[in-house]
Amino acid sequence: MLSIKNLHKRYGAATAVNGVTVDIPEGQMVGIIGRSGAGKSTLLRLINRLTDASEGGIVCCGEEVTALSGRALRGWRARCAMIFQQFNLVSRLSVVANVLIGRIAYRSTLPTLFNFFSLEERAMAVRALERLDMAANALKRADALSGGQQQRVAIARALVQEPRLVLADEPIASLDPHNAARVMDALRTINREEGITVLTNLHQVGTAKSYCDRILGMAHGRIVFDGPPEALTLTRVQEIYGAGGEDEEVRQALGLPGQSRPEAAGGACLASA
Amino acid sequence: MGTIIHPKNGEDWASSFERARAELARAKRARNASFVLLLLFALGISFWAGEVRTSTLLEGIPNFFNYINDIAPELRHDHLLTDLGEWYWNLGHWLILLVDTVLIAFLGTFLGTVAAFLLSFPASRNLSPNGTVHFASRRLLEFARAVPELVYALVFVFSFGIGPLPGVLALAVHTTGALGKLFSEANENASLDTVEGVRSVGADWFQTMRFAVVPQVLPNFLSYSLLRFEINVRAASVIGFVGAGGIGQELMFVIRQFVYSDISALVLLIILTVVLMDISCERLRHRLIGREALL
Numbered sequence: 278m279l280s281i282k283n284l285h286k287r288y289g290a291a292t293a294v295n296g297v298t299v300d301i302p303e304g305q306m307v308g309i310i311g312r313s314g315a316g317k318s319t320l321l322r323l324i325n326r327l328t329d330a331s332e333g334g335i336v337c338c339g340e341e342v343t344a345l346s347g348r349a350l351r352g353w354r355a356r357c358a359m360i361f362q363q364f365n366l367v368s369r370l371s372v373v374a375n376v377l378i379g380r381i382a383y384r385s386t387l388p389t390l391f392n393f394f395s396l397e398e399r400a401m402a403v404r405a406l407e408r409l410d411m412a413a414n415a416l417k418r419a420d421a422l423s424g425g426q427q428q429r430v431a432i433a434r435a436l437v438q439e440p441r442l443v444l445a446d447e448p449i450a451s452l453d454p455h456n457a458a459r460v461m462d463a464l465r466t467i468n469r470e471e472g473i474t475v476l477t478n479l480h481q482v483g484t485a486k487s488y489c490d491r492i493l494g495m496a497h498g499r500i501v502f503d504g505p506p507e508a509l510t511l512t513r514v515q516e517i518y519g520a521g522g523e524d525e526e527v528r529q530a531l532g533l534p535g536q537s538r539p540e541a542a543g544g545a546c547l548a549s550a
Numbered sequence: 551m552g553t554i555i556h557p558k559n560g561e562d563w564a565s566s567f568e569r570a571r572a573e574l575a576r577a578k579r580a581r582n583a584s585f586v587l588l589l590l591f592a593l594g595i596s597f598w599a600g601e602v603r604t605s606t607l608l609e610g611i612p613n614f615f616n617y618i619n620d621i622a623p624e625l626r627h628d629h630l631l632t633d634l635g636e637w638y639w640n641l642g643h644w645l646i647l648l649v650d651t652v653l654i655a656f657l658g659t660f661l662g663t664v665a666a667f668l669l670s671f672p673a674s675r676n677l678s679p680n681g682t683v684h685f686a687s688r689r690l691l692e693f694a695r696a697v698p699e700l701v702y703a704l705v706f707v708f709s710f711g712i713g714p715l716p717g718v719l720a721l722a723v724h725t726t727g728a729l730g731k732l733f734s735e736a737n738e739n740a741s742l743d744t745v746e747g748v749r750s751v752g753a754d755w756f757q758t759m760r761f762a763v764v765p766q767v768l769p770n771f772l773s774y775s776l777l778r779f780e781i782n783v784r785a786a787s788v789i790g791f792v793g794a795g796g797i798g799q800e801l802m803f804v805i806r807q808f809v810y811s812d813i814s815a816l817v818l819l820i821i822l823t824v825v826l827m828d829i830s831c832e833r834l835r836h837r838l839i840g841r842e843a844l845l
């Protein structure tokens with residue numbers, strides 16, 4: 278479905294994405310892991326075309342995504358919904374207004390500028406909120422919600438985009454474990470029930486292993502690991518994160534015993550922070 | 551911004567921090583001293599160029615009070631009502647002119663706000679759709695605010711004739727420039743995360759401005775416009791001097807005719823109106839701030 282070939286993104290002398298080539302079949306849930314600065318966010322932003330590639334191509338369903346512009350580009354963005362770490366909702370607008378924003382690419386400009394949405398679209402928005410257990414809050418202001426609730430509103434907005442692909446950039450990095458689980462569950466549900474392809478950057482190896490069908494490991498802008506969760510061994514994790522990457526969370530995720538010297542683990546933690 | 555602390559050989563962090571802090575404080579003192587010198591110099595030049603001389607000032611002070619005395623009405627406490635009636639003999643007409651003045655200010659502010667709103671988005675550095683549009687809207691706003699209302703009023707009186715229309719236009723154009731700058735600065739401070747969120751769903755430029763930026767800045771815009779309305783009520787009473795309608799036109803007339811008591815009567819009315827507008831706009835603005843956008 279999504280086919281990325283030799284994708285590069287350079288910022289001046291620095292290369293954020295350095296020759297990524299990967300094929301993603303329809304309906305897969307893919308987790309991308311890698312240390313800070315590996316180029317994970319840049320890769321997702323390239324796919325949504327929030328930034329333009331320096332070199333290489335992205336093809337989706339026979340369509341050359343990297344060549345799109347104008348109306349066709351906006352149509353592509355609508356079909357590949359994006360979810361952000363900081364939710365990126367419009368905080369002064371109501372929850373339902375935020376969800377309706379997911380429809381604006383399907384409408385002509387003028388009516389949307391005056392906030393005219395059809396009854397069906399409003400119903401669609403409320404149903405999307407209902408699926409995420411947020412319908413009761415539809416008329417609240419977005420900034421009156423907790424982080425976890427805001428992220429679920431963002432997922433509802435993604436749903437009304439009727440996307441074939443959802444890109445989530447560290448969707449749970451600002452959430453507590455309980456809310457993180459709810460958000461990840463929601464992403465997996467839309468993946469399983471609607472067959473929407475999900476591509477998500479994740480901070481924690483454990484989350485990636487338990488939710489994703491396939492894991493991509495990135496380092497220095499390259500894909501250095503591509504395989505099912507079972508294939509992710511300690512050596513592989515070390516290849517992705519570099520030496521010292523195996524902290525307590527990783528060891529737990531891989532089902533390994535904890536470090537024998539806790540002060541050493543603490544030291545590694547401080548140094549990497 | 552800021553200096554990075556480099557400890558010298560064998561120096562501990564606390565003492566090298568103190569050394570860096572002392573250096574920074576010295577540099578700051580030097581900067582402040584040169585600023586004060588510059589200010590004094592500018593003041594000196596201005597006094598000289600503005601011909602502010604103590605002798606002229608002292609000679610002028612009696613004239614000032616004489617003029618005040620000339621235009622002051624004759625009010626006797628045993629005939630207060632009749633005297634007041636005589637002083638404000640033309641009150642009905644003047645009140646109509648005052649209402650005219652406020653309406654000129656209102657319409658000018660409204661039109662200027664609409665134009666400033668539309669231009670502020672392309673004029674925002676980080677939101678503009680392209681360089682040319684950005685450059686053009688910036689220069690347009692700069693020109694609009696660089697020329698004073700009074701000059702616009704003069705030009706428009708020449709082209710459209712005496713009356714309120716040139717006044718409205720003059721205020722509208724200047725307001726466009728003044729508010730456009732403030733609006734575009736508010737836009738530039740809007741959260742770009744939100745802008746990106748809206749862009750990522752496939753919104754075009756207009757939709758992005760409408761949904762990502764407008765909700766963030768609208769309360770500021772309203773507050774700025776009210777502030778501008780206060781200013782424009784004052785300005786509207788002055789631009790009448792060149793024939794652009796309102797109470798100023800009448801004031802100019804009585805000044806030219808040396809109708810002394812009318813001058814004081816009109817000036818007092820104008821002051822009262824401006825103060826009244828100031829107070830009510832102030833109240834309104836404080837109520838608006840912190841109120842949610844009804845969008």
Ligand SMILES: Nc1ncnc2c1ncn2[C@@H]1O[C@H](COP(=O)(O)OP(=O)(O)OP(=O)(O)O)[C@@H](O)[C@H]1O
Nearest residue numbers: 288291292293311312313314315316317318319320
């Ligand atoms: N707009 C930009 N301008 C310049 N450099 C950038 C820009 N965006 C990203 N980079 C650089 O590209 C590299 C990859 O950044 P990216 O945000 O994709 O990493 P990441 O894997 O998402 O990291 P994190 O886990 O911290 O989010 C980094 O070195 C970063 O400094």
Ligand SMILES: [Mg+2]
Nearest residue numbers: 317318319447
């Ligand atoms: Mg990132």
